[in-house]
Amino acid sequence: MIGLLLDNRDLFITGFLHTILLFVLAGIGALVLGTLLAAMRVSPVPALQLLGTGYVTVFRNTPLTLVFFFFAFAYPRLELIDVSFFTRAVLALAMYTAAFVCEVVRSGINTVDVGQFEASRALGFTFTQTLTTVVVPQAIRSVVPPMTSVLNSLLKNTTIAAGFSVLEAGQITPALSERGAPLLIGMFWIAVGFGILVVPLTVTQRALEKRWSVAR
Amino acid sequence: MTSALYDVPGPRARARNRVFGLLATVGIVALIGFVGYRFWATGQFESTKWEWLLYKDLQLQLIAALGATLSAFVVAALLALVFGLLFAIARLSQRWWLRTPAFAIVEFCRAIPLVVMIFFLFYAAPQTGLTLGVFWSLVVSLTLYNGSVLAEVFRAGVVSVPRGQREAAYALGLRKGQVTRAVLLPQAVRAMLPTIVSQLVVLLKDTALGFLITYQELLYEARYLGGLAEFGRPIIPTALVIGAVYITLCTALSSLAGHLERRSRRSGRALPTPDVRLVTAAELAT
Numbered sequence: 001m002i003g004l005l006l007d008n009r010d011l012f013i014t015g016f017l018h019t020i021l022l023f024v025l026a027g028i029g030a031l032v033l034g035t036l037l038a039a040m041r042v043s044p045v046p047a048l049q050l051l052g053t054g055y056v057t058v059f060r061n062t063p064l065t066l067v068f069f070f071f072a073f074a075y076p077r078l079e080l081i082d083v084s085f086f087t088r089a090v091l092a093l094a095m096y097t098a099a100f101v102c103e104v105v106r107s108g109i110n111t112v113d114v115g116q117f118e119a120s121r122a123l124g125f126t127f128t129q130t131l132t133t134v135v136v137p138q139a140i141r142s143v144v145p146p147m148t149s150v151l152n153s154l155l156k157n158t159t160i161a162a163g164f165s166v167l168e169a170g171q172i173t174p175a176l177s178e179r180g181a182p183l184l185i186g187m188f189w190i191a192v193g194f195g196i197l198v199v200p201l202t203v204t205q206r207a208l209e210k211r212w213s214v215a216r
Numbered sequence: 217m218t219s220a221l222y223d224v225p226g227p228r229a230r231a232r233n234r235v236f237g238l239l240a241t242v243g244i245v246a247l248i249g250f251v252g253y254r255f256w257a258t259g260q261f262e263s264t265k266w267e268w269l270l271y272k273d274l275q276l277q278l279i280a281a282l283g284a285t286l287s288a289f290v291v292a293a294l295l296a297l298v299f300g301l302l303f304a305i306a307r308l309s310q311r312w313w314l315r316t317p318a319f320a321i322v323e324f325c326r327a328i329p330l331v332v333m334i335f336f337l338f339y340a341a342p343q344t345g346l347t348l349g350v351f352w353s354l355v356v357s358l359t360l361y362n363g364s365v366l367a368e369v370f371r372a373g374v375v376s377v378p379r380g381q382r383e384a385a386y387a388l389g390l391r392k393g394q395v396t397r398a399v400l401l402p403q404a405v406r407a408m409l410p411t412i413v414s415q416l417v418v419l420l421k422d423t424a425l426g427f428l429i430t431y432q433e434l435l436y437e438a439r440y441l442g443g444l445a446e447f448g449r450p451i452i453p454t455a456l457v458i459g460a461v462y463i464t465l466c467t468a469l470s471s472l473a474g475h476l477e478r479r480s481r482r483s484g485r486a487l488p489t490p491d492v493r494l495v496t497a498a499e500l501a502t
Contacts, residue, residue, distance in 0.1 A: 044222050046237060047241045047244060048236070048237075057463075058463060060470075061421075061466035061470065062459055062462055062463060062466075063424035063425075065424035065425055065427055066435060066458065066459055069427070070455050070459075073439070074442075074451050077258060077260075078254045078258055079258055121223070156328075156329035156331075160331055160428075162331060162428075163331065163425075163428035182343065183336075183340035184344065187332065187335075187336045190332055194328060194329060194332070198327060
């Protein structure tokens with residue numbers, strides 16, 4: 001079993017490196033875009049609220065495979081800036097995941113009791129002070145667990161890029177079958193690899209939860 | 217609720233918000249306009265690219281593809297509900313030889329990416345003599361993954377039923393099986409119905425992964441239609457049409473979830489609040 005891993009280590013190493021790269025880049029993109037969208041959705045400007053809501057509705061109800069499909073086959077037809085498929089895969093993942101990040105952030109803000117806002121305003125805090133010293137510290141506690149599961153599924157979703165031939169971990173299977181290697185064992189190692197990748201995420205989540213768990 | 221974030225706007229804030237609103241509207245219109253312009257400039261609105269919608273054969277093919285998506289969805293959804301129910305009960309069992317393997321299977325199926333599971337069943341399983349074919353590779357993977365998530369949802373629902381319910385049922389002389397069946401599960405399912413339906417939306421979206429193993433569902437059809445040279449390879453129009461179909465199907469299911477949530481809230485009875493973390497985890501996934 002180890003033999004297969006060592007014989008095809010080039011495949012496994014490039015595969016998992018690309019998975020990690022896709023995950024990190026798309027994760028950063030999704031967090032930034034998702035937070036912006038959440039800010040739009042809670043803003044007092046109706047046009048921005050509408051844009052935020054529309055974006056979330058469209059992307060939450062579209063299969064990620066279709067988003068990939070669009071970026072893989074339809075995007076080049078629009079003759080916009082020509083970018084590599086890897087970049088387009090990052091875009092597809094980031095745009096899709098942003099909708100979920102937005103919902104997590106928004107519901108995090110909503111879990112903070114209205115009385116907290118009112119009390120801080122009664123104490124004469126400005127909007128920025130209210131947000132940074134009262135709301136965000138409380139919201140972040142309830143945001144961490146669901147945000148970790150968003151990132152977790154983002155990690156798993158990177159495998160969809162395999163179907164559109166980006167060289168990441170999911171692509172190892174077809175490549176192995178081309179080399180005539182036993183797939184069962186190959187699959188086993190891929191599953192192990194994903195297990196290893198998920199562990200740091202879960203550990204971070206547990207640690208943060210423990211540190212921040214304050215009885216409300 | 218978020219209205220508490222801001223003060224009630226005074227005259228200056230209202231004027232400022234109007235300016236922001238105007239700028240945002242201009243921005244949005246410009247964005248849509250730019251996308252529309254690119255579509256127009258690359259000829260996506262030409263009639264030849266949309267003519268395929270008028271052919272009866274292609275319409276029938278499209279309906280067949282929709283049927284393929286829906287049949288994979290219905291079969292997998294039913295199986296996943298059964299799987300979830302069985303494994304939830306097994307995980308709550310007092311017998312360790314039921315509880316431990318159920319826990320291991322559920323955690324394992326939730327941890328590996330769905331694509332890897334589908335590829336495994338489609339490419340690797342035949343090497344061991346287990347040939348499932350496209351449809352069943354997809355349906356079995358969807359069942360295992362979503363069934364495991366549903367098992368966790370059911371379990372969280374049962375755990376969230378107030379303890380007094382169980383104690384009262386035992387005090388009335390019901391057996392363990394009867395307590396679970398007649399008292400705990402009905403309440404758990406009711407509390408978790410919105411989450412269960414949103415997980416089914418996830419399942420519906422995930423049927424699109426069948427495209428990767430050439431299951432002839434909506435996306436596969438879009439790829440085929442998008443490659444037809446006689447219509448100028450209308451990949452963008454077909455992607456738009458299929459996207460609209462998916463969004464319609466999913467919003468219909470999601471609005472059902474919203475309706476159920478509102479109804480259960482309206483009924484006034486204090487329902488146990490489900491574990492927030494589990495709910496969001498279930499809503500996500502692919």
